Amino acid sequence: MSAPLDVPGGATEAQPEAVLSGAGVAIQGRSLTRIAWLRLRRDRWALAGGVIVVLLILIAIFAPLVVGLLGHPPNEFHPDQIDPDLATPIHPLGGITGDFLLGVEPLNGRDLFSRVVYGARISLLIAFLATLLSVLIGTVLGVVAGYYGRWVDTLISRTMDLFLAFPLLVFALALAGVVPDKAFGLNGDALRIALLIFIIGFFNWPYIGRIVRGQTLSLREREFVDAARSLGARTPYILFRELLPNLAAPILVYATLLIPTNILFEAALSFLGVGVRPPTPTWGGMLSEATTYYRVDPTFMMVPGVAIFVTVLAFNILGDGLRDALDPRAR
Amino acid sequence: MLAKTVKVEHTMRRRRTTIAVAGAAALTVSLTACGGGSSSGDGGASGGAAKFDAAVTGVVNSSDAKGGTLRYANEGEWDSTDPGDTYYGYSWNFARYYTRTLVTYKSAPGAEGATLVPDLATSLGKSSDGGKTWTYTLKDGLKFEDGSPITSGDIRYAVERQLDKTTFPHGPTYFNDFLADVPEGYSVYKDKKDLDSIETPDDKTIVFHLNQAFSGFDYFAALPSTVPVPKDKDTGSKYKSSVVSSGPYKFADYQSGKSFKLVRNDQWDAATDEVRPALPDNIDVTLNVNKDDIDQRLLSGDLDVSVTQLGIGAAAKAQVLADPEQKKNADSAPLNRTWFTSINSEVAPFDNIDCRKAVIYAADRTGYQTAFGGSIGGGDVATSLLPPTIPGQQKIDLYPVSSPTGDEAKAKEALTACGKPDGFETSYSYRVERPAEKAAAESMQQSLAKVGIKLTLKPYPQSDYFSLYAGKPSFAKKEGLGLMANGWGADWADGYGFLSQLVDSRVIRETGGASNLSVRDPEVDKLIDLAVNEQDTAKREQEWADIDKKVMEGAWVYPGVWAKVLLYRPKTLTNVFVSSSYDGYDYSALGVAKS
Numbered sequence: 001m002s003a004p005l006d007v008p009g010g011a012t013e014a015q016p017e018a019v020l021s022g023a024g025v026a027i028q029g030r031s032l033t034r035i036a037w038l039r040l041r042r043d044r045w046a047l048a049g050g051v052i053v054v055l056l057i058l059i060a061i062f063a064p065l066v067v068g069l070l071g072h073p074p075n076e077f078h079p080d081q082i083d084p085d086l087a088t089p090i091h092p093l094g095g096i097t098g099d100f101l102l103g104v105e106p107l108n109g110r111d112l113f114s115r116v117v118y119g120a121r122i123s124l125l126i127a128f129l130a131t132l133l134s135v136l137i138g139t140v141l142g143v144v145a146g147y148y149g150r151w152v153d154t155l156i157s158r159t160m161d162l163f164l165a166f167p168l169l170v171f172a173l174a175l176a177g178v179v180p181d182k183a184f185g186l187n188g189d190a191l192r193i194a195l196l197i198f199i200i201g202f203f204n205w206p207y208i209g210r211i212v213r214g215q216t217l218s219l220r221e222r223e224f225v226d227a228a229r230s231l232g233a234r235t236p237y238i239l240f241r242e243l244l245p246n247l248a249a250p251i252l253v254y255a256t257l258l259i260p261t262n263i264l265f266e267a268a269l270s271f272l273g274v275g276v277r278p279p280t281p282t283w284g285g286m287l288s289e290a291t292t293y294y295r296v297d298p299t300f301m302m303v304p305g306v307a308i309f310v311t312v313l314a315f316n317i318l319g320d321g322l323r324d325a326l327d328p329r330a331r
Numbered sequence: 332m333l334a335k336t337v338k339v340e341h342t343m344r345r346r347r348t349t350i351a352v353a354g355a356a357a358l359t360v361s362l363t364a365c366g367g368g369s370s371s372g373d374g375g376a377s378g379g380a381a382k383f384d385a386a387v388t389g390v391v392n393s394s395d396a397k398g399g400t401l402r403y404a405n406e407g408e409w410d411s412t413d414p415g416d417t418y419y420g421y422s423w424n425f426a427r428y429y430t431r432t433l434v435t436y437k438s439a440p441g442a443e444g445a446t447l448v449p450d451l452a453t454s455l456g457k458s459s460d461g462g463k464t465w466t467y468t469l470k471d472g473l474k475f476e477d478g479s480p481i482t483s484g485d486i487r488y489a490v491e492r493q494l495d496k497t498t499f500p501h502g503p504t505y506f507n508d509f510l511a512d513v514p515e516g517y518s519v520y521k522d523k524k525d526l527d528s529i530e531t532p533d534d535k536t537i538v539f540h541l542n543q544a545f546s547g548f549d550y551f552a553a554l555p556s557t558v559p560v561p562k563d564k565d566t567g568s569k570y571k572s573s574v575v576s577s578g579p580y581k582f583a584d585y586q587s588g589k590s591f592k593l594v595r596n597d598q599w600d601a602a603t604d605e606v607r608p609a610l611p612d613n614i615d616v617t618l619n620v621n622k623d624d625i626d627q628r629l630l631s632g633d634l635d636v637s638v639t640q641l642g643i644g645a646a647a648k649a650q651v652l653a654d655p656e657q658k659k660n661a662d663s664a665p666l667n668r669t670w671f672t673s674i675n676s677e678v679a680p681f682d683n684i685d686c687r688k689a690v691i692y693a694a695d696r697t698g699y700q701t702a703f704g705g706s707i708g709g710g711d712v713a714t715s716l717l718p719p720t721i722p723g724q725q726k727i728d729l730y731p732v733s734s735p736t737g738d739e740a741k742a743k744e745a746l747t748a749c750g751k752p753d754g755f756e757t758s759y760s761y762r763v764e765r766p767a768e769k770a771a772a773e774s775m776q777q778s779l780a781k782v783g784i785k786l787t788l789k790p791y792p793q794s795d796y797f798s799l800y801a802g803k804p805s806f807a808k809k810e811g812l813g814l815m816a817n818g819w820g821a822d823w824a825d826g827y828g829f830l831s832q833l834v835d836s837r838v839i840r841e842t843g844g845a846s847n848l849s850v851r852d853p854e855v856d857k858l859i860d861l862a863v864n865e866q867d868t869a870k871r872e873q874e875w876a877d878i879d880k881k882v883m884e885g886a887w888v889y890p891g892v893w894a895k896v897l898l899y900r901p902k903t904l905t906n907v908f909v910s911s912s913y914d915g916y917d918y919s920a921l922g923v924a925k926s
Contacts, residue, residue: 077777079698079736085707086649107701107770108777188787273763278788279773292766295623295646 032326036249039325046321052314060120070101071114075279078109086296094299103299105289112303115281119304122275122282123311126196127262133201134262135255138208139247143239145209146216157213160206172199173274189276196269196276200262208254215247249326256319260312267308283308386662386900386907386916388441392924394610394905399923401611403638404620404628408588410501413571414555415493418501421639423555424913427607428593428614429576430558433467433486433537434549438606438920440908445722445824447549450606451481451559451577455549462544462866463511467552469535474598475561476576483537485559487529492519493556498568503822505551511542520567546866550823579609590617610906610922623647630657632901635923640664640915642708642896651899652707662898663708664909665720667829668820670703670710670767671891672775673849677804678757678813685749687886688730690814693742693782697735698774700892703767708897713890716833717879720893720911721824723872729883742782754783757813760801763790768816771891775814786814803843815848820894824911826862826875834882835859850887 030038040046059066067074081095081104082088089095094103094112102113145156179195186194219225220243228242263283269275270284278285283304290301385391403425411417414430427435435450437443447455452467459466473481493499494507495518507513511528530538539548551557564575572585579601580593593614601609616638626647628634637643643651643661651657672694680686696712703709711719712735714728732738746752759775761768769790776786789810791800801807801815821828832838834850855878862874882888898915900907903924910917 075773075777077698077774079701082701084697084701085652085705087645087701087705088649108698108773273790277790278769279776289766293645295644296649 032249036322036325040321043321043324045317046325049314049317049321052310053318056120056311056314057124059117060124063117063121066117067114071117072100072111074110074114074118074281076110078104078111081109082107088293088297089299094297094303096299102303105286106293106297106300110279112286112300115286116283116303116307119281119283119286119307120311122193122280123263123266123284123308126193126200126266127259129197130201130204130262130266131255131258133197134204134258135208135251137202137205139212139244139251141205142209142212143216143243143247146213147220147235147239147243149217153213156209160209163203163206166203168199168203169268171203172269173272175199189280192276196266199269200265204258204262208251208258211250211254212247215250216243219243219246253319253323253326256315256322260315260319263308263312263315381659381900381902383658384662385659386440386898387664387909389908390440390920391900391907392902392905394922394924395608396905396922396924397610397612399611400613400615401921401923402633402635403614403616404625404634404636405616405618405638406620406622406625406641407639408618409571411499411571412574412582412591413499413568414558414574415489415560416499416501416568416571417555418503419639420914424640424910424915424918425638426555426558427578427919428580429574429578429582429596430555431473431577431604432555433552433557435553435606436910436912438608438910438917440910440917442720442722442911444908444910444917445720445912447553448606450553450604451486451557452552456552458546458548458866460544462546462548462864463541465539465541465548465552467537469537470603471535472600472603473577474600475559476581476596476598478598479561480534481559481577482534483531484534485561486537486557487525487531488519488562488565489558489560490529490556491517491526492560492565495519495521502556503554505554506556509541509543509545509548509551511540544864546864546871547825547827550825550828553823579604579607580614588618590615592616607919608906608922609919626899629899629901632903635901635904636916636918636921637899640896640898640913643899647899648708648897651897657899660900660902662900662909663706663895664898664915665711665718665911666820666894666896666914667718667720667824667911668818668894668914669713669716669718669891670699670771670816670818670894671713671716672759672771672889673801673815673817674887674889675807675813675815675849676851676887677808678811680749680751680755681757681813683749684886685745686751686755689742689745689749689751689782690779690784691730691886691889692732692738692745693779693784694889695736695774695778696732698778699771702770702774703892703894704897708895710892710894713893715879715883715890716819716888717826717829717875718893721821721826721829721875723826723869723876725876725879727876727880727883729880730886737778737781739782746782746784754785756785756787758789758811759786759814759816760789760791760796760807760810760812761816762793762796764793765816768818772816797846798843801848802845804839804841806843807848814889817846817848817888818894819846820914826872826878830875830878831859831863834878834887850882850885852881852885852887855881855885 081090083090087107089104089106091097096103100111100113102116104110105112141156145153179192183191225238225242228238267284267287270282271288273288275282275285286304287301294301381391409417409422410419414426431450433450433452434447434455437446437448449455451469451473453470456465456467458464469483475481490506493502494513498520510526513526528540559577561575566573572587574582576596579596579599581596583592583594585591595612622644623646625634625637626643629637630647630650651661674681674687674690676682700706700709700712717724732741746754759772761772772788776788779786789812796802799806801812819833833847834855835847836851836856838845838847858874858878858881862871862878865871865874905922905924906920907916909915
């Protein structure tokens with residue numbers, strides 16, 4: 001990318017006079033998506049965030065392959081890497097060697113690289129699916145509330161208030177504490193992951209619900225909605241074919257910003273010990289274990305800490321970039 | 332006995348447990364001191380030089396120089412300084428500064444420290460009525476700090492008042508459980524009348540009547556519950572800030588939540604006391620000090636003792652072990668505690684003894700030890716439940732293994748004998764708040780997987796671990812908890828104190844709450860009844876050792892580790908040794924070198 005205003009298609013500038021006189025390049029119509037993409041491409045930070053996000057997703061998907069190439073099985077003990085008296089890694093910097101790229105866990109010598117990579121799977125899976133759930137519930141209820149108004153709006157809005165006032169963390173702790181071994185045809189980690197997705201997703205929808213409701217409130221008074229209505233369009237058509245496409249931008253932006261929040265929330269729950277069961281690695285769980293060793297082996301805390309930090313930061317800049325790109329008032 | 336014992340063990344567990352949790356969390360860790368090396372009482376005694384582990388078996392910096400100020404710090408606070416309301420080992424140890432009991436533990440290093448000697452009484456208890464009645468006679472010349480004489484009536488009142496667990500919730504309940512005819516909800520403050528089961532025929536004699544024969548009553552008489560309390564000075568729950576001293580020191584400046592001081596009690600007569608040398612002039616205690624701060628001040632000599640004796644934290648430990656100069660001031664002190672795994676015969680296939688044996692053979696013993704902190708300050712690999720600190724303990728190794736990381740061949744053999752040559756699946760429960768138990772669970776998971784035994788780890792909150800989860804037989808069975816992390820420390824170093832609540836199948840109740848999670852052997856129960864009634868000490872110790880062996884023969888537990896704690900003694904400290912009765916340095920013996 002050479003200049004900030006370098007737009008593909010040859011012409012950098014539309015030349016109306018030249019067009020009128022029959023010369024120059026024809027003015028091209030640009031869709032909203034295209035405009036957004038062009039803007040996004042010029043935002044280096046957002047692009048970097050996007051690249052990191054894509055990389056993280058690829059690493060998570062191909063975790064067994066990555067670990068097979070560069071690490072050891074995530075739950076394998078390596079007592080030979082540990083000082084038996086101090087329980088800390090024998091090599092400096094938390095046991096970083098050519099064989100153990102990010103060092104080893106104190107006490108049992110598990111490969112931190114492998115555990116962080118496998119931890120990404122759980123973190124991203126939970127964050128994505130929980131966000132999806134929030135977006136689904138939030139969008140549907142937000143559109144309905146905004147479009148119908150009156151008592152429907154009151155009911156849904158008060159429900160949102162109720163959810164927002166809910167002591168979510170306490171509830172999550174209690175619920176995850178009493179979850180049985182088998183339920184809904186799932187068991188073990190699958191059940192706990194499903195439960196985390198439900199807890200995080202189901203209680204975060206009002207944030208997106210409120211935004212969607214607000215947007216819908218202003219959109220439903222617009223001319224194109226009136227036009228559709230006067231042409232005899234039914235309500236579902238107006239809701240999902242006329243309003244929803246116009247809501248796509250804010251939803252996309254807030255979903256991207258919700259993902260890092262959910263990653264942090266999942267880490268917090270794992271940190272508090274209500275996430276998946278050991279020895280399955282999660283970032284929050286690793287951080288929680290590292291607190292015992294923070295003075296003697298700070299690397300152990302750094303590794304999952306940096307992983308969470310980078311991921312959350314990447315999603316946040318990408319989300320910010322998307323908002324700038326999609327919001328016409330931003331520039 | 333049974334209906335009541337559960338209550339006993341509850342409190343019993345609470346005391347040592349709290350200490351051990353923090354100990355494990357702080358991740359303390361040693362060189363195998365082979366436990367029995369105390370042999371020669373000569374014990375590096377007299378002027379013993381500082382050396383790693385020296386205070387475990389002998390006296391370090393032996394001295395009788397008086398004077399100076401001994402400085403203590405506590406990361407938290409006492410449960411209570413009222414002798415009738417406290418249940419921490421360190422608190423019982425520290426209470427010897429300002430209180431005296433009928434009998435107490437000998438102030439000596441090594442195994443000798445577990446011996447009972449008379450304190451206020453002229454001799455150990457005299458039993459009659461087949462062990463149901465116990466009589467003590469007081470020494471002459473005993474006085475409270477205000478100069479008034481200590482009478483048997485003061486001890487009777489003290490024992491009676493602490494029975495009221497609403498006013499004094501912390502203390503042990505041995506007297507509630509064993510005294511004859513204690514009315515339901517008895518309280519000296521409400522009922523205003525004495526118990527018939529404690530008699531004081533004269534000012535020097537006190538007689539206890541029990542509801543059952545009990546050969547170890549002297550251990551009860553050593554509890555702070557028998558510290559005399561003058562009735563007219565008793566202020567109920569407020570007494571803790573104005574305890575009337577019967578020992579060599581008295582409270583001088585008590586600031587709740589911050590600090591207190593002890594100064595010499597001039598009414599204490601050294602001639603009546605064979606236990607306490609009372610070396611320092613003053614004792615200063617600071618409360619609520621950050622744990623890392625305590626460690627650093629200990630290492631720099633700014634502080635003499637960390638009163639809770641939880642051992643130094645991971646950071647300080649790394650520092651101490653790396654420096655030979657500092658390491659020689661450290662002790663890996665053995666505790667009356669075992670960290671083990673209960674094997675639940677109610678969950679198939681553990682109803683088959685060979686499947687239970689397979690677990691013991693396959694377990695990675697080093698891994699389990701590392702989980703609890705390694706050989707230095709963590710503990711020694713255990714081969715039976717009874718730790719070596721308990722008098723009469725015998726080394727039993729019924730399951731020798733080819734490698735300390737587990738014996739796959741023998742485990743496979745046992746599995747075949749059990750009819751599960753390819754292994755099986757089961758669950759392992761542990762307390763979620765305890766990183767050491769989690770690490771041990773993961774180690775078990777790894778080592779058992781090698782012979783095909785697949786473990787699902789199941790953490791439960793420690794507050795209800797015994798009452799609702801692992802300790803509730805119906806729950807454990809339903810959840811398939813075949814293996815359960817467990818830990819136990821005794822209130823005093825003898826077979827009864829350690830094993831009675833741990834291996835008697837009759838303490839297991841459907842409603843939960845017992846700390847015996849797995850030992851269900853009628854033979855063991857019979858042996859316990861014999862031992863409890865045995866009056867002869869040597870025979871009794873042999874019987875407890877036999878019980879220990881019987882439990883291992885049944886493969887009801889994987890014994891894990893005999894716990895230790897890494898303690899640090901600054902150079903300023905004199906007369907230092909580890910007491911096998913108090914799980915730490917004997918405070919009453921300590922002195923301070925003037926700098």
